[in-house]
Amino acid sequence: ETGVTQSPTHLIKTRGQQVTLRCSSQSGHNTVSWYQQALGQGPQFIFQYYREEENGRGNFPPRFSGLQFPNYSSELNVNALELDDSALYLCASRRWDQSNQPQHFGDGTRLSIL
């Protein structure tokens, strides 16, 4: 069984730029969530995708957006990058019909903003 995979593992950008992060969900998982983990903090929920639509969003501005594809993989897009966007971005997946089961995480993309 293939777990959650994310790419790239590390990315360096400058303020004002745009970035796209990618996630392949675990086999059989149709629901993908994205989290931001700042250094020394716990992950914070950004949003969740199911059936290619956003299904729940945390307290993040609209410049954080996403996509889900028919194969359940997902992208996180961040526009107009700010220094505070430097963090580990985590993707987690599960099956929608198993909401009583916990999510499984990938190893994340570490984004550094200069």
Added chain:
Amino acid sequence: QKEVEQDPGPLSVPEGAIVSLNCTYSNSAFQYFMWYRQYSRKGPELLMYTYSSGNKEDGRFTAQVDKSSKYISLFIRDSQPSDSATYLCAMSASRNDMRFGAGTRLTVKP
């Protein structure tokens, strides 16, 4: 006040010790409670998962949930150097999102 409070530590114990990790929370709607372990440069790895109140044991790990006190705990028996990591408590009320504590950094010394 944060929705989930977790002492960030760091916590250092000798090998073989019993470790107690705790979180408190304020949202009474939380009904799913998780403990994740996160090694450096890795994503969180699920350790324990509990629904509602009660205890759950898995090998050297025991998770306890006390909803009346809004308090959850993770106990690690016979701790090993390989247990050295950051431990994150997480909880959720719905399908959508989990709320995490800040994580406790644990070091188990040989």
